[in-house]
Amino acid sequence: MTAKQATDHNLSRIRVGLAERSYPIYIGRQLFEQLSQLLPKLPKQICIITNATVAAHYLEPVLASLGGEHTFLIHEIEDGEHAKSLASYGAIMDALIAHSFNRDCAIIALGGGVVGDLAGFVAATFQRGVDLYQFPTTLLAQVDSSVGGKTAVNHPGGKNLIGAFYQPQTVVISTDCLSTLEPRDYASGLAEVIKYGIIYDADFFAWLEANKAKLNARDSKALSYAIQCSCQIKADIVAQDEREQGLRALLNLGHTFGHAIEAELYEDWRHGEAVAAGTMIAAEYMRQQGELDAAAVTRIETLLKTFALPIRAPKLAETRWQELMYRDKKVQAGALRLVLPTAIGNAELRTVTDWPSVWSAIEAMTETSQ
């Protein structure tokens, strides 16, 4: 049965077209119940990486729909950003080896971005690479982390410092998962959705503004549209620049600041929350440079606030900001490179050597300055 014949009429399919290999993203309702129709025949050995929170809701339908002819290794990691670690990675490798998993096994990531990034790095490196399937269950993972092949674990020194580009075979987005998501995790995903509007698509940004009430109410049609647009934009960008030589860096809007916040306060800040505060600093920087009009900054702030996302950064010492931001993967020849919005719908990657101007924007956008 092909995707088009699958039982859910709302099913849509986006292709991530890469030079070496393309893959589909399926988006629809109750897709975890239709896996045998959507996916090619999977190998006998399947390792599902998940956590207890997600497993309680979605493991059973996934197992039932994949069928009984497989040998399953279910590996649950701890819940939280701290689990995106080399220790978790090592524990999964130990389990795969202890259970005699071979190179023809498949890894399924069932969970949010933490599970997806970690499972992706496992798949990229176990026996030099095995098939990876992404089943994202948070909004953030559905619109961003499951697509495009960035896999990673964190290091105490910073976010995503150890990882690989490794594309999945298929991404299956079952949108009903979002009904069980905590409000802060839902909003965190919306921060990455808003990012796409700012960097790439002014019409999409305006649509988000017009549909904010529906999105706040998790209206399924509005959500489905937002997920499809987000995945399409990400697929377009990744298809043009898989390894982040240029264009793809735009997906990092707000992240040089956001990753610094997360590295310092990951127990308290969700990824999307840190990205939201970081986006405001980037926008304020451009306003201070006279390159983004105040009305655009206000539109970004208003939309982020609508979803209860933080629009101000926590107070950190200037030296700590510098130390953390200069660990960013975009740093080149010792210089910061920041993604900076020039208008709603457009952003540029710029080398910035004038630290005082960056600090001025950070200071203006810190909590105490409200």
Ligand SMILES: NC(=O)c1ccc[n+]([C@@H]2O[C@H](COP(=O)([O-])OP(=O)(O)OC[C@H]3O[C@@H](n4cnc5c(N)ncnc54)[C@H](O)[C@@H]3O)[C@@H](O)[C@H]2O)c1
């Ligand atoms: N690879 C990429 O391109 C990329 C892109 C964006 C973010 N990321 C990474 O993703 C991570 C953040 O992902 P996240 O926001 O999904 O966080 P997460 O994976 O920690 O999930 C958030 C919370 O939601 C719970 N959860 C997951 N699905 C659920 C569901 N359907 N119902 C109820 N609870 C559910 C999780 O157990 C967790 O407690 C960060 O590490 C970030 O760096 C990666």
Ligand SMILES: O=C(O)C(=O)C[C@@H](O)[C@H](O)[C@H](O)COP(=O)(O)O
């Ligand atoms: O896919 C990308 O490219 C992104 O930058 C998406 C980001 O939302 C994501 O948080 C990513 O993991 C950040 O990448 P990093 O290279 O800064 O670690």
Ligand SMILES: [Zn+2]
């Ligand atoms: Zn991100």
